[in-house]
Amino acid sequence: MAILDVGYMVELLPILLRYLPLTLQMAALGMVLALALACALAVVRVLRIPGLNGATLLFISFFRGTPLLVQLFLFYYGLPQIFSALTQINGITAAIMGLTLHFAAYMAESIRAAIVGVDRSQTEAALAIGMTRGQLMRRIVLPQATRVAVPTLMNYFIDMIKATSLAFTLGVTELMGATQKEAAGSFLYFEAFITVALLYWGIVELLAWLQRRLEARLNEAYQR
Amino acid sequence: MIRVQGLTKRFGDSLVLDAIDLEIQQGEIIVVIGPSGTGKSTLLRCLNFLERPDAGYLEVGELRLDTQKVSRREILALRRCTAFVFQNYALFANKTALENIAEGLIVVNRWPKAKAHARAREILERIGLADKADAYPASLSGGQQQRVGIGRAMAAQAEVILFDEPTSALDPEWVEEVLGLMKQLAAERQTMLVVSHEMGFARDVADRVIFMEGGRIVEQGPPARLFSEPRDPRTREFLRKVLAAQQAAVP
Ligand SMILES: Nc1ncnc2c1ncn2[C@@H]1O[C@H](COP(=O)(O)OP(=O)(O)O)[C@@H](O)[C@H]1O
Ligand SMILES: [Mg+2]
Numbered sequence: 001m002a003i004l005d006v007g008y009m010v011e012l013l014p015i016l017l018r019y020l021p022l023t024l025q026m027a028a029l030g031m032v033l034a035l036a037l038a039c040a041l042a043v044v045r046v047l048r049i050p051g052l053n054g055a056t057l058l059f060i061s062f063f064r065g066t067p068l069l070v071q072l073f074l075f076y077y078g079l080p081q082i083f084s085a086l087t088q089i090n091g092i093t094a095a096i097m098g099l100t101l102h103f104a105a106y107m108a109e110s111i112r113a114a115i116v117g118v119d120r121s122q123t124e125a126a127l128a129i130g131m132t133r134g135q136l137m138r139r140i141v142l143p144q145a146t147r148v149a150v151p152t153l154m155n156y157f158i159d160m161i162k163a164t165s166l167a168f169t170l171g172v173t174e175l176m177g178a179t180q181k182e183a184a185g186s187f188l189y190f191e192a193f194i195t196v197a198l199l200y201w202g203i204v205e206l207l208a209w210l211q212r213r214l215e216a217r218l219n220e221a222y223q224r
Numbered sequence: 225m226i227r228v229q230g231l232t233k234r235f236g237d238s239l240v241l242d243a244i245d246l247e248i249q250q251g252e253i254i255v256v257i258g259p260s261g262t263g264k265s266t267l268l269r270c271l272n273f274l275e276r277p278d279a280g281y282l283e284v285g286e287l288r289l290d291t292q293k294v295s296r297r298e299i300l301a302l303r304r305c306t307a308f309v310f311q312n313y314a315l316f317a318n319k320t321a322l323e324n325i326a327e328g329l330i331v332v333n334r335w336p337k338a339k340a341h342a343r344a345r346e347i348l349e350r351i352g353l354a355d356k357a358d359a360y361p362a363s364l365s366g367g368q369q370q371r372v373g374i375g376r377a378m379a380a381q382a383e384v385i386l387f388d389e390p391t392s393a394l395d396p397e398w399v400e401e402v403l404g405l406m407k408q409l410a411a412e413r414q415t416m417l418v419v420s421h422e423m424g425f426a427r428d429v430a431d432r433v434i435f436m437e438g439g440r441i442v443e444q445g446p447p448a449r450l451f452s453e454p455r456d457p458r459t460r461e462f463l464r465k466v467l468a469a470q471q472a473a474v475p
Pocket of ligand 2: 266
């Protein structure tokens with residue numbers, strides 16, 4: 001058995017780090033878009049907006065019911081065959097699109113549950129003092145729903161960072177794609193993939209630590 | 225002054241309020257009693273449109289409305305000139321005692337924050353919770369939470385405060401402090417419509433007691449008269465049961 005080539009790993013790390021920004025950009029952009037879409041979907045579900053509600057349910061069901069990889073292939077390889085305008089779609093765009101829709105479907109349900117979970121009597125109390133529905137949402141419901149939803153949403157963000165590695169299957173040279181190329185050149189597959197694994201792990205741990213601090217701060221406000 | 229005419233409410237097939245007529249003078253304290261499921265809460269909730277009535281007219285202060293032709297604005301106006309105290313307090317969990325009281329002043333009356341907080345502090349002083357200004361509801365006792373609930377209603381400077389069984393969710397040890405605060409408000413001639421089975425409170429404080437059953441006002445009158453010589457057999461029967469239960473509860 002060969003010994004672990006630590007020297008190679010140390011050389012590889014800075015090379016891989018150059019691709020980290022792309023990975024994080026895809027995750028960050030995907031997260032922002034997914035959050036916006038998820039909020040819209042959740043509002044449709046909470047208010048049961050006629051017409052849209054059924055479509056929303058179908059959307060959520062499809063994107064939660066099929067593998068992300070299948071969705072990505074569908075966007076990147078499948079859609080351009082149907083809509084010729086999409087022939088120019090690049091891997092990064094397709095990946096962000098797929099991540100957005102996939103994670104929005106999951107996040108919509110957590111956001112909806114958090115909104116619905118706010119004690120109904122507080123809603124009545126807010127209406128009774130003369131608040132409008134908008135004021136009620138902004139001042140009473142959403143702050144409390146946020147506190148409930150944040151931990152779950154952070155988990156989805158962490159999942160999304162890991163899921164960006166699938167973009168490599170669309171030919172995007174992000175962290176995973178770069179590792180694959182380097183490994184193919186050096187044949188040190190174990191060293192290469194353990195390095196990238198440690199890198200993902202480190203990022204996720206950092207975020208998990210941030211998540212714990214954020215949660216502690218959000219809860220603190222209710223316990224004084 | 226408040227005038228209710230023909231106020232009617234159905235849930236599905238059941239008639240929960242059957243054309244209620246009611247007048248309340250400024251400064252009057254009214255206690256509503258009656259068996260559970262009789263429409264007492266529904267009456268209060270129709271008065272501020274937490275439930276939408278199926279028929280009837282309402283007059284509260286300057287407002288006059290046909291409940292079947294109200295606009296959104298009129299509903300907001302009606303809610304602004306009534307205040308509600310809930311059985312389960314219903315405080316805003318994300319706001320401190322002070323913020324709970326100031327919230328309506330800031331959001332609904334559009335007062336500057338500093339002014340609203342100053343007023344909220346005065347009210348906290350009056351309800352005996354000045355030291356709890358920065359406490360969140362979760363850290364307050366039931367009695368303290370309900371006093372904040374009443375404080376929130378006081379801040380609205382409403383024509384009338386509607387109380388829906390304000391002490392019935394409380395542990396017995398906290399009931400007196402809440403009734404005490406309500407007596408204080410009554411002494412200041414705050415108009416109040418109180419659903420409660422605290423007979424002692426009704427006897428000491430109410431100008432008028434209303435007995436409701438089956439969605440109707442069966443009988444009403446000053447507490448001394450209604451309690452000592454109820455005219456309707458249903459009132460008599462109800463009082464007998466309630467008084468027996470309350471006697472049994474007192475050691
Ligand atoms: N939202 C509702 N939907 C259907 N029925 C209701 C609703 N609220 C109250 N009711 C019914 O209306 C009747 C009167 O209720 P309520 O006003 O709460 O009585 P009370 O306060 O006198 O106990 C009860 O039979 C109750 O079950
Ligand atoms: Mg009731």
